[in-house]
Amino acid sequence: MKFTRRELLIAGLGMLVTKVTGCTQSTTTLSRRPGTPWPGSISRPTPTRAGTHTVSAPRPVQPTRPVATTAGPPGLVPRSWWTRSGPIRSKVNPMKGINRITIHHEGHTPVWFTDARSTKARLEQVRNIHTRDRRWGDIGYHYVIDRAGRVIEGRPLAYQGAHVSQQNPHNVGVMLLGNFEKQSPSQAQLTALQSTLRHLMAKYRVPVRRVYTHRELGPTVCPGRNLQPRIASLRTSGALA
Numbered sequence: 562m563k564f565t566r567r568e569l570l571i572a573g574l575g576m577l578v579t580k581v582t583g584c585t586q587s588t589t590t591l592s593r594r595p596g597t598p599w600p601g602s603i604s605r606p607t608p609t610r611a612g613t614h615t616v617s618a619p620r621p622v623q624p625t626r627p628v629a630t631t632a633g634p635p636g637l638v639p640r641s642w643w644t645r646s647g648p649i650r651s652k653v654n655p656m657k658g659i660n661r662i663t664i665h666h667e668g669h670t671p672v673w674f675t676d677a678r679s680t681k682a683r684l685e686q687v688r689n690i691h692t693r694d695r696r697w698g699d700i701g702y703h704y705v706i707d708r709a710g711r712v713i714e715g716r717p718l719a720y721q722g723a724h725v726s727q728q729n730p731h732n733v734g735v736m737l738l739g740n741f742e743k744q745s746p747s748q749a750q751l752t753a754l755q756s757t758l759r760h761l762m763a764k765y766r767v768p769v770r771r772v773y774t775h776r777e778l779g780p781t782v783c784p785g786r787n788l789q790p791r792i793a794s795l796r797t798s799g800a801l802a
């Protein structure tokens with residue numbers, strides 16, 4: 562059977578679409594959500610002065626200090642490690658304070674690789690899909706943890722992420738590479754996730770009850786049946802305290 566160039570092109574596009582990466586909020590990964598993921602419908606908390614231990618404890622739901630992009634989680638691998646592209650400034654909104662954290666899996670094909678080259682390629686693939694297919698301003702997540710346990714900077718924390726529909730303001734997105742419906746996270750990933758969460762919670766004064774998984778905020782299986790219970794036990798075990 563012979564195909565026209567157009568048919569081949571369409572077939573190719575179809576394959577490309579089925580490669581869509583990410584933890585979408587429905588069972589189909591093909592749908593495109595219209596509009597930008599930051600509706601601004603959530604009232605914006607007022608950032609308070611912070612940075613010293615003498616400041617009286619603020620209400621925990623409020624962002625407690627201006628976003629700093631310099632000091633990150635322990636061992637943070639900078640964005641420049643995997644991409645030379647920056648966010649599309651016209652398509653990203655300022656974060657203006659942090660008061661919650663949401664955990665995701667990548668949700669595409671299972672990830673077994675641990676080498677730097679493969680991780681870099683995968684991150685670039687995710688960024689391309691988020692910026693070209695979904696037309697977002699950058700990769701949606703602020704941090705990505707690969708199977709080797711590297712904690713890698715994604716979207717700069719200075720900007721709102723694009724990782725939970727309607728709930729991106731003040732919300733740090735942490736994604737673990739892999740599909741935890743089909744595989745389990747590596748111990749290195751879990752260890753790195755714990756230290757990342759502890760860092761973020763301490764730095765931004767996010768209480769454990771404000772550490773969510775994606776499925777707790779929207780209709781999705783993310784972060785997968787093999788990671789969800791690990792997060793639940795992390796929260797209840799005192800490991801994040």
Ligand SMILES: [Zn+2]
Nearest residue numbers: 584665775783
């Ligand atoms: Zn997700």
